[in-house]
Amino acid sequence: MNSTRIINAPSLANCAFTELGQQVEELVRGGADWFHIDIMDGHYVPNLCFPVKIVGELKTKYPEMVADVHLMVTDPMSYLPLLKSNGADWVSFHMDATHFSRRTLTTIRDMGMKAGVVINPSQPVSVIEPVIHFLDYVVLMTVEPGYAGQRFMEDSLGRLDALVALRKAHGVDFLISIDGGVDYPNAIECARRGAEIYVTGIFTVFRQPDGIADACVRFKQTLTRAVEVLD
Ligand code: DX5
Ligand code: ZN
Numbered sequence: 015m016n017s018t019r020i021i022n023a024p025s026l027a028n029c030a031f032t033e034l035g036q037q038v039e040e041l042v043r044g045g046a047d048w049f050h051i052d053i054m055d056g057h058y059v060p061n062l063c064f065p066v067k068i069v070g071e072l073k074t075k076y077p078e079m080v081a082d083v084h085l086m087v088t089d090p091m092s093y094l095p096l097l098k099s100n101g102a103d104w105v106s107f108h109m110d111a112t113h114f115s116r117r118t119l120t121t122i123r124d125m126g127m128k129a130g131v132v133i134n135p136s137q138p139v140s141v142i143e144p145v146i147h148f149l150d151y152v153v154l155m156t157v158e159p160g161y162a163g164q165r166f167m168e169d170s171l172g173r174l175d176a177l178v179a180l181r182k183a184h185g186v187d188f189l190i191s192i193d194g195g196v197d198y199p200n201a202i203e204c205a206r207r208g209a210e211i212y213v214t215g216i217f218t219v220f221r222q223p224d225g226i227a228d229a230c231v232r233f234k235q236t237l238t239r240a241v242e243v244l245d
Contacts, residue, residue: 019210020205020210020212020234020237020238020241021047021048021189021191021210021211021212022045022046022047022048022212022214022219022230022233022234023046023047023048023049023050023080023082023191023211023212023213023214024041024046024048024049024050024213024214024215024219024220024230025050025052025162025193025213025214025215026038026049026050026051026052026064026068027052027063027064027162027215028162028163028215028216028219028220029220037220037226038072038076040225040226040227040230041219041226041227041230042076042079043227044219044226044227044228044229044230044231045230045231045234046079046219046230047079047080048079048080048081048082048104048211049072049076049079049080049081049082050082050084050193050213051064051068051069051072051081051082051083051084052064052084052086052162053065053066053083053084053085053086053087053093054086054087054160055086055087055088055089057087057088058086058087058088058108058111058159059086059159059160060160061160061161063086066093066096066097066100067100069081069083069097069100069101069102070099070100070101073100073101073102074101077101080103080104081101081102081103081104082103082104082106082191082211083097083102083104083105083106084106084132084153084193084213085105085106085107085108085111086108086111086159086160087107087111088111089111089112090107090108090111090112090118091112091114091117091118091121094118094121094122094125095125097127098125098126098127102127103127103128104127104128104129104130104150104151105122105127105128105129105130106129106130106131106132106151106153106191107130107131107132108131108132108134108159109131109132109133109137109141109142109145110134110137115131115144115145116144116145116148119131119145119148119149120148123148123150128150128151129148129149129150129151130149130150130151130152130153130188130191131145131149131152131153132152132153132154132155132159132193133152133153133154133155133173133177134155134158134159135155135156135157135158135167135170139154139173139176139177139180140176140180142177142180143180143184146180146184146186146188147184147186149186149188150188150189151188151189151190151191151211152177152188152189152190152191153191153193153211153213154170154173154174154177154190154191154192154193154209155193155194156170156192156193156194156195156196156200157193157194157195158194159194162215162216163195163215163216164194164195165195166194166195166196166197166200166217167194167195168200170192170200171200171203171204171207174190174192174204174207174208174209175207177190178190178207178208178209181208189210189211190208190209190210190211191209191210191211191212191213192204192209192211192212192213193213194213195215195217196212196213196214196215196217196218197217197218198217198218198236201214201218201233201236201237202236202237202240205237205240205241206240206241206244212233212237214230214233218233219233
């Protein structure tokens with residue numbers, strides 16, 4: 015029995031910023047589960063994205079939506095109090111951004127948020143082993159971080175297999191999130207392999223001919239079916 019639940023977490027970095035409010039509304043109407051919110055500091059990655067303030071505004075307007083914050087910053091610990099006061103629900107950071115991943119994870123949890131680490135394409139997935147018992151989720155980058163709209167790296171599928179195997183070997187139950195260039199063929203492969211969370215972007219949810227809301231419905235249905243046939 016495969017009881018995987020598919021979580022659609024659209025990356026708001028893919029919104030047209032001049033139409034942000036309207037596009038967020040469409041995501042909600044289409045049944046998106048989480049908002050994936052990329053926060054960049056211009057140092058960990060050579061780009062900027064959202065300020066923390068957007069988390070608070072989104073949670074005020076859509077309290078039922080999960081705010082999944084992906085920190086691409088050199089000092090994740092310093093963002094945590096502000097993220098908490100803005101209502102962030104799930105927070106992930108890059109393991110190579112800090113010497114103190116374990117302390118950062120436990121601090122996130124102690125604040126009442128769910129905690130995760132992000133694995134870059136150049137890191138072995140085994141990098142999570144020392145902190146494997148402190149994880150609510152692991153974000154597997156399937157592109158180099160820093161920009162939306164890049165193509166999914168095909169060798170990520172083998173890396174996902176290794177991550178799923180690691181989860182099983184340690185008897186833990188963190189969720190696996192796929193972030194970067196998620197498209198249909200690869201998302202279906204990831205669903206079959208055991209990933210739960212999909213950071214969706216321009217290849218699935220945005221800029222689709224059927225519009226954002228219907229594209230969200232289609233994504234969820236397609237992936238749910240792909241997993242159901244395994245049951
Ligand atoms: C990249 C970000 C992603 C990105 C995903 O650094 O972490 O969340 O916005 O969007 P797509 O699917 O367009 O790669
Ligand atoms: Zn992201």
